[in-house]
Each structure stands twice: as structure tokens, then as C-alpha cells.
Amino acid sequence: MSSVLIVVEHNKQKLKMATLKALTFARQAAKKLNTQLNLLVIGHEVEAVAKQLQPYGANTIYLVEDPAYKNYTAETWGHVTAEVAKQCDAVLIGINTGTTGRDLMPRVAAKLNAGMVTDLIDFDGDLFVREMWAGNARAFIEVTTPITVASIQGTAFGVAEPGGTESSITRLEIPVPKTKTRFLEIRETKSDRPDPTEARVVVSGGRGMKGPENFKLIEDLTDLFNGAVGASRAAVDSGWISNDLQVGQTGKTVAPDLYIAAGISGAIQHLAGMKNSKVIVAINKDEEAPIFQVSDYGLVADLFKVVPELTEALRKEI
Amino acid sequence: MKILVTAKRVTDPDMKIKIKEDGSGIDLSSMSFKVNPFDEIAIEEALRIRKDKGGEVVVVGIGSDKAQTEIRYGLSMGADRGIHVQVDGYMDSEVIAQILKSIVEKEQPDLVFLGKQAVDDDNNQVAQLLAEYLGWGQACFASKIEVNESKAIVEREVDGGIEIMEIDLPGIVSADLRLNEPRYPALPAIMKAKKKELQTLKPGDLGVDITPKVIVKRMAEPAQRKGGRMVADVPELVRLLKEEAKVI
Numbered sequence: 001m002s003s004v005l006i007v008v009e010h011n012k013q014k015l016k017m018a019t020l021k022a023l024t025f026a027r028q029a030a031k032k033l034n035t036q037l038n039l040l041v042i043g044h045e046v047e048a049v050a051k052q053l054q055p056y057g058a059n060t061i062y063l064v065e066d067p068a069y070k071n072y073t074a075e076t077w078g079h080v081t082a083e084v085a086k087q088c089d090a091v092l093i094g095i096n097t098g099t100t101g102r103d104l105m106p107r108v109a110a111k112l113n114a115g116m117v118t119d120l121i122d123f124d125g126d127l128f129v130r131e132m133w134a135g136n137a138r139a140f141i142e143v144t145t146p147i148t149v150a151s152i153q154g155t156a157f158g159v160a161e162p163g164g165t166e167s168s169i170t171r172l173e174i175p176v177p178k179t180k181t182r183f184l185e186i187r188e189t190k191s192d193r194p195d196p197t198e199a200r201v202v203v204s205g206g207r208g209m210k211g212p213e214n215f216k217l218i219e220d221l222t223d224l225f226n227g228a229v230g231a232s233r234a235a236v237d238s239g240w241i242s243n244d245l246q247v248g249q250t251g252k253t254v255a256p257d258l259y260i261a262a263g264i265s266g267a268i269q270h271l272a273g274m275k276n277s278k279v280i281v282a283i284n285k286d287e288e289a290p291i292f293q294v295s296d297y298g299l300v301a302d303l304f305k306v307v308p309e310l311t312e313a314l315r316k317e318i
Numbered sequence: 319m320k321i322l323v324t325a326k327r328v329t330d331p332d333m334k335i336k337i338k339e340d341g342s343g344i345d346l347s348s349m350s351f352k353v354n355p356f357d358e359i360a361i362e363e364a365l366r367i368r369k370d371k372g373g374e375v376v377v378v379g380i381g382s383d384k385a386q387t388e389i390r391y392g393l394s395m396g397a398d399r400g401i402h403v404q405v406d407g408y409m410d411s412e413v414i415a416q417i418l419k420s421i422v423e424k425e426q427p428d429l430v431f432l433g434k435q436a437v438d439d440d441n442n443q444v445a446q447l448l449a450e451y452l453g454w455g456q457a458c459f460a461s462k463i464e465v466n467e468s469k470a471i472v473e474r475e476v477d478g479g480i481e482i483m484e485i486d487l488p489g490i491v492s493a494d495l496r497l498n499e500p501r502y503p504a505l506p507a508i509m510k511a512k513k514k515e516l517q518t519l520k521p522g523d524l525g526v527d528i529t530p531k532v533i534v535k536r537m538a539e540p541a542q543r544k545g546g547r548m549v550a551d552v553p554e555l556v557r558l559l560k561e562e563a564k565v566i
Contacts, residue, residue: 011478073483074446074456099476103458106411106446115412115531118441127535132439133335137344138540142533180455180486184471188479195477201565233495243461243475243496250356250435250495252477258565268332269437275543279563281555294545296563297555309552317556318566 003036003059004029005090007081009100010041010049012070017198018096021154023056025123029092032125038062038088039167042080044070050169057164060088068176071183072100078107079177085112087172090147094120097151097253098197105149115143119253121156134249135272154197155255155276189242193219194228196247201227201258202277204247206270207234208263208284208303215241217304218262221311224318230254230274232264248273262303266291283307319373319465321364322427324418325392326354327385328438341536353388356433358395360493362500364431365396367465374398376425380417382406386516394503394511401425402518410530415447420524422452427488429470434459434492445492455485459494 006026009016023039030037036059041050043065050063064080081104085093093108095101097119109116122129128141128150196202203222205215218229230247231240247254249272259277264270266282266289274280275294282295283303292298299306329335329349336345353361364375377392379385380403389400403417422430435442449456457463457472461480464471465487474481475494485491503511521528549555559566 074449074458078450099459099474102442103446103456106443107450107456109412109443110415110447110450115410116443117532118443131540132537133329133344134331134437134440135540136335137337138538140535140537142535143531144533145531180489181457182484184482184484186476186479186481237496242479244477244479249437249440258559258563268334279559279565280543280545281559292546292548294543296545296547297558298546298548299551299555300548301551306552310555313552313556314566317560 001036002089002091003038004033004092004094005038005040005085005088007093007095007104008039008041008049008053009096009098010043010046012043012046013048015049015052016096017159018098018154020160021157022094022096022152023160024157025152026094027160029123032123033091035091038090040064040081040084042069042077047169054167054169055162056160056167058167061167061169062088063169063171064174065171066176073179073181073183074103074107075179075181076177077104078111080174081108082111083174084172085147092148092150094150094152096154101151105151109149112147112149113145114147114149115145116149117141117143118151119153120150121153134268135275136268153253155253189244193222194226196228196230196245196252196254199228200256201225202230202247202254202256203227203260203262204230204232204264204274205235205241205262206232206264209235209240212240214304217307221260221307221314224311224314225258232270261291261295262307264291265289266294319367319371319429320425320427321367321373321375322422322425322430323357323361323364323375323377323392323397324432325357325361325377325379325388326433326436327351327379327381327388328354328436331355331437337537337539341538343534343537351384351387353391354433354436356435356437356493358500359495359497360431360433361392361395361397362498363463363493366498367429371465376401376427378403378418378421380405380409380414389516390511391503393514393516394508395501396507399514400516402516403524404518404520405528408530408534409528410532411441411443411447412531413526413528415444415451416526417521417524418444418448419451420526422448429465429487430490432490432492434494445490449490452490454489456490456492457483457485458492460491461494461496463491463497
């Protein structure tokens with residue numbers, strides 16, 4: 001029987017929450033296409049990740065382990081994904097979007113002679129929906145190949161709850177391919193805060209922050225909610241804050257319950273990454289800033305005065 | 319060292335787009351165009367590598383006759399020559415990657431440098447597809463690159479930080495935002511670029527089938543947010559967040 005296959009993104013110990021959003025999409029898609037639903041965990045000593053997924057009702061969880069698969073590369077993981085997709089007759093192969101998904105999936109598409117949909121937000125069983133032009137156009141897409149490959153935009157789907165029959169784990173041996181790239185190391189951003197794509201509250205700072213030392217104001221506010229820190233491109237380009245906190249067209253797409261933008265003017269490219277947040281608060285001293293056109297509550301003020309004031313006021317409320 | 323770079327013609331990313339009323343696409347009539355900003359970064363990096371290592375930088379553009387404007391821009395930045403593959407109408411990422419593959423096979427560069435995504439269709443696929451078609455390695459979302467004789471060390475912007483990898487040459491690299499600050503061509507360079515070689519080819523010359531696999535059937539405006547409400551001060555904001563928005 002044909003299947004929908006989801007590649008599981010994980011940090012070697014735990015699956016990423018975005019995988020559970022991709023799973024929500026995959027359940028819907030498997031129903032619409034009347035197929036099985038399978039998951040694929042790739043890595044080295046990652047059985048624990050596969051086990052975490054057992055309560056979610058997939059037909060089979062494929063587990064492919066080898067020391068060579070420990071650190072992701074597009075060549076190795078792409079090879080494994082394509083081989084497993086063939087074995088389980090996958091007609092739709094997906095992963096949550098992010099730098100891994102976007103790096104990996106075109107390679108899989110090329111191997112399987114499949115059309116690819118980047119960052120899909122919907123699928124009606126026939127056409128896929130995705131956004132283009134920094135979120136300003138919604139495109140309805142037909143894929144003419146028998147197999148479709150996709151990255152899945154997590155903001156469009158809820159986190160899947162456990163449900164269905166417990167999944168079995170099937171180990172597969174996929175011989176390691178010869179590669180022309182080698183992983184050397186990762187300089188990880190050290191932070192106790194959640195990722196902006198996973199937090200209920202995101203507080204972002206932009207050019208108006210004026211310097212890295214002032215992001216303390218943003219951190220104090222977001223820490224009230226155990227929230228995440230985000231940033232506009234201007235703040236990242238200035239080297240004030242880590243690149244992986246950039247929210248926008250070419251960075252991360254977020255949709256938290258509450259998004260607070262401080263000192264961010266609201267360029268089209270930034271709005272693309274946060275316009276689907278449930279509630280948006282904008283603080284900017286320029287009343288003409290475009291961010292106010294999308295914010296539910298706008299406050300024209302000096303952020304250095306009102307952000308600490310807001311932090312103090314909210315501390316009493318929560 | 320021979321480096322192939324791409325120059326895609328895209329709508330100005332700072333202009334607001336309008337979707338045609340019949341949903342058939344973007345109304346391009348009042349738009350201005352420029353080189354995809356990520357391609358501009360790729361071209362800049364290729365020029366810096368050439369300065370250090372010597373060699374040649376070839377700019378490739380695919381599209382209508384107008385796409386030559388963006389190739390010329392790459393030449394005015396300092397690239398040596400251009401190749402224009404003339405295609406009118408829609409192409410998906412796969413068609414573009416197939417065309418680039420045939421150009422790579424003809425030109426045999428040591429490195430192909432592309433923008434990580436085009437800011438119009440936001441697909442982020444071509445570099446990766448091309449790498450697989452060629453059987454080469456890929457280093458996508460590069461924020462730093464150091465080229466040796468037969469290898470390059472690339473720093474990549476990834477979720478969670480910066481990843482460092484090694485890639486054999488020839489190889490494919492896609493440029494992220496913080497790789498460099500592209501130069502602005504000076505007037506003499508723009509004049510000089512007009513005389514540089516620009517070869518035009520057709521997909522048929524290259525033996526490439528341009529039938530797309532991924533087709534945009536229609537387009538629509540995304541739901542618009544109703545924003546714009548202003549509050550007077552922090553106490554009002556806190557009250558509304560609590561009582562109206564109910565997020566605290």
C-alpha cells in the first residue's frame with residue numbers, strides 16, 4: 001500500500017516539536033490520499049526518538065542507524081530518505097520546514113524524480129497551498145509527478161496529540177553512500193529559552209534596540225512567559241543577536257499566541273515571518289512604521305521607557 | 319578557478335505586489351525588477367574568490383530577453399562574461415536546475431554559487447536540485463567560505479547556530495544574507511559591462527525539456543490582518559491584553 005512518509009527532525013535525543021506539526025499535516029494527507037502513514041528516524045543511537053513517536057498511531061516507524069548518519073548531511077540523509085521512500089511506496093514525503101528540511105528535501109525530490117512543494121500550508125487532496133512573495137501571494141499548486149516531496153510550514157498546523165494504535169519500529173539497514181561533503185562541527189547557540197517557532201510568546205527586537213546590550217530588555221519581558229527572543233534582519237545583520245533568531249521571509253516563520261515587536265519598523269520581509277501570530281503588539285517611536293498596520297495593539301513610544309514598564313506591569317498580572 | 323553564478327530577475331522586494339483579478343498570477347505591469355538579492359551576494363563572493371585565486375566568473379540568467387538586464391548587472395559588478403538562456407513564461411525549480419546542469423556540463427566550473435532562494439517564489443530548491451543532478455556536494459545557506467585547491471570550508475546558517483562543513487570541489491554553494499555586503503557598480507564598470515561577452519542560448523540548444531512538474535494553478539491574496547489600533551500607554555495595553563485579547 002502506498003504511504004505518506006514523514007522524516008523526523010530531532011536533536012539526537014528528542015524529536016523537535018515541529019515534527020508533531022508535520023505529523024498533523026501527514027495524518028490529514030494520509031486520510032485524503034487513503035494511504036498509510038509512516039515515519040522515518042535517521043541518526044546514530046536514536047531509538048529513543050523513535051520510541052517517543054510510538055503513541056502517535058503511524059503504521060510503521062522506520063529506524064535507520066549508523067555512526068555515519070549521526071550528524072545530518074543532505075547527501076547521507078537524502079540517500080536514506082529516498083531509499084526508505086522506495087521501500088514503503090511513499091507518494092508524499094515531507095518534513096517540517098527549517099534549515100534541515102529545506103536543505104534536504106530538494107535532493108530527495110531529485111532522486112525520486114518528484115515535484116517539490118516548499119513550505120506547504122494546506123492540501124485538499126489535489127492541490128497544495130503555499131505562500132510566495134514574502135507571504136503576499138497564496139499559490140495553489142499542482143504537482144504532476146506520481147510522487148510529491150514537501151517541506152511543511154509548522155505555523156499552519158497544530159501539534160499532534162497521541163492517538164491510534166501503537167506504532168511498530170522497523171530497523172532498516174541502508175548502506176552509507178560515498179559523499180562529497182563532510183560535517184565538521186556545529187557552533188550551537190547556547191540558550192535556555194525556547195526556539196521562536198515553538199514558543200507561546202515571542203518578543204522581538206529590531207534596529208531600534210540600538211545595540212546588543214539592550215536585548216536584556218527583550219529577554220526580561222519574554223522570560224515572564226518562558227517565551228522566546230526574536231529579531232529583525234537589521235538586528236541580526238548588525239551582529240547584535242544570533243542568526244537563528246531572525247524572524248522573516250528568509251529566517252523563521254512564527255505564529256505564537258502573542259508577538260511583541262519592539263523597535264521593528266515592519267518591512268515586508270519581517271511581516272512575512274510573523275503576520276499569522278494570534279495577537280501582535282508593536283512598540284515603535286515612529287508612528288508611521290508599517291508594523292502598526294498589522295498590529296492589534298500599537299504603542300507609539302520610546303521602547304527604552306515602555307518595555308521595562310510593560311515588564312513590570314505584566315509581572316504583577318501573571 | 320572558474321566560478322559559475324546565477325542572476326535571477328525578480329520583482330523589487332521592497333515593492334508591494336498585486337495579484338491579478340483573475341488569479342492567474344502577479345500583475346507585473348507596474349513593478350520594477352532587480353537581481354535577486356541572494357544572487358547578488360553570490361556574485362559578490364565569487365568576485366572576492368577570483369580576486370584571491372584568479373580565474374573567471376561567469377554569470378548565468380534564465381528568462382525572457384529582459385533577464386539580460388540582470389546578467390549585465392552581474393557583469394557590471396565585475397563578472398567576466400554572461401550566458402543567457404532564453405525562456406519565456408513559467409519555469410519550475412526543476413526546469414531551472416536542469417538548464418543549469420547542462421550549462422555546468424558545458425562550462426565545467428570548479429564552483430557554482432547561487433542565492434539560497436529567490437525572493438519572488440521563495441522556493442529555495444535550485445541549488446540542492448542541481449547538486450543532486452550533478453552528483454556533487456552542496457553547502458547551502460553559507461555565511462562564510464574559504465576555498466582551497468580541491469575543497470572548501472563553508473560555515474552555514476542553520477537552526478540552532480552555525481554549522482561548519484567541508485565540501486569537495488567542484489561543488490555547489492548557496493549564499494545566505496550574511497556572507498558579504500555586495501558592491502555597487504560604478505558608472506565606468508557599467509559602461510564596460512556593455513561590451514562584455516553575453517551569449518544567448520535556447521533550452522533546445524542544451525537539450526533540456528522545459529515542461530514543468532510543479533504548476534501554479536492560481537493565486538490569491540492571503541487573508542489580510544486588521545491592524546492599526548493604537549493604545550495610549552502601558553496600563554491600557556496591559557488591560558487589553560488581559561481583558562480583550564486574553565493572552566495573559
